[in-house]
Amino acid sequence: MNRLWRILATGLAFSLFGIGGVCLSLTVFPVISWRYRDTLKRKQVARRVVSASFRFFLNSLQWLGICRYRVGGEVALNAQPAVVVANHPSLLDVVLLIAAMPKADCVVKAGIWKNPFMRGVVRATGYISNANQGEDLIQAAKASLDQGFSLIIFPEGTRTEPNISLNPLTRGAAQLALRTGYPLLPVHLTVEPRTLTKQTAWYQVPARPFLLQAEVGCLIEPQCFATDDPATALSAREMTRHLAAVLKKENNTDDQSGNRTESPDHQCLGA
Numbered sequence: 001m002n003r004l005w006r007i008l009a010t011g012l013a014f015s016l017f018g019i020g021g022v023c024l025s026l027t028v029f030p031v032i033s034w035r036y037r038d039t040l041k042r043k044q045v046a047r048r049v050v051s052a053s054f055r056f057f058l059n060s061l062q063w064l065g066i067c068r069y070r071v072g073g074e075v076a077l078n079a080q081p082a083v084v085v086a087n088h089p090s091l092l093d094v095v096l097l098i099a100a101m102p103k104a105d106c107v108v109k110a111g112i113w114k115n116p117f118m119r120g121v122v123r124a125t126g127y128i129s130n131a132n133q134g135e136d137l138i139q140a141a142k143a144s145l146d147q148g149f150s151l152i153i154f155p156e157g158t159r160t161e162p163n164i165s166l167n168p169l170t171r172g173a174a175q176l177a178l179r180t181g182y183p184l185l186p187v188h189l190t191v192e193p194r195t196l197t198k199q200t201a202w203y204q205v206p207a208r209p210f211l212l213q214a215e216v217g218c219l220i221e222p223q224c225f226a227t228d229d230p231a232t233a234l235s236a237r238e239m240t241r242h243l244a245a246v247l248k249k250e251n252n253t254d255d256q257s258g259n260r261t262e263s264p265d266h267q268c269l270g271a
Contacts, residue, residue: 005065006066006209013066017057021121022116024053025121029121029124032049039126040147042126043126043149051101054098054099058099058212065209067092068212069096071216073214077216081150082183084185085154085243085247086152086154086188088189089189090212091159091197092196093159093189101150104152106151108128109130128140128141138175142180153173153176155173155174155243156170157170162197162199162200165248170240171239178222178225184239186220188215188217190212191211191212193207222239
């Protein structure tokens with residue numbers, strides 16, 4: 001009976017998620033657009049609204065008995081503008097991160113801009129479309145970071161395969177950090193039991209309510225990897241390799257005394 005309830009509750013929750021996006025687009029965001037003529041101020045307010053809405057959604061999932069969630073290091077997550085890079089085990093990853101980051105920007109799939117439930121949200125918030133490529137994407141990201149926003153990127157490009165710890169990473173996040181000078185901030189996400197993967201339908205709920213967790217790591221400063229290579233190809237490759245090691249090892253970075261330890265690959269890391 002409990003499992004049947006969670007199937008019904010999950011369907012209800014995701015239906016309300018889509019309806020909520022439409023309602024915000026038809027009510028709250030037009031008011032914000034009318035109230036604030038300054039583009040930057042509109043983005044700030046709209047993104048705070050989306051963050052609060054996502055937190056409400058997660059709290060609703062928790063209240064319905066579908067899941068629990070936890071963010072370790074939320075203060076560090078909002079301390080300074082950074083390129084926030086995370087692994088991607090589930091459908092709720094971006095929801096969890098944005099809920100914890102009122103000033104978050106993110107790179108979203110171009111298809112979201114055509115989604116009838118979410119296109120009003122991404123337009124109001126001014127999130128960056130991945131239709132931008134190369135120099136256009138870098139300039140859009142730098143402008144956002146310069147305005148004080150952190151940029152969320154999933155360098156795997158898609159949700160992690162269920163039977164592996166991490167898909168191969170693209171070098172886009174490392175190139176952004178090297179070109180803009182802003183640090184990478186790794187976040188390790190876990191879902192236990194595993195659910196809402198790309199291979200799992202929403203109604204295939206696990207045997208018990210799942211736990212969605214985020215653990216914020218240490219800043220990775222781009223100058224530690226910079227070389228004389230003008231295209232930063234070698235630097236980006238090395239930085240991406242280090243990032244993959246950090247994201248894979250994040251669960252094992254506690255010593256026996258419970259103290260956090262840093263990866264030995266590079267000592268030039270921020271606190």
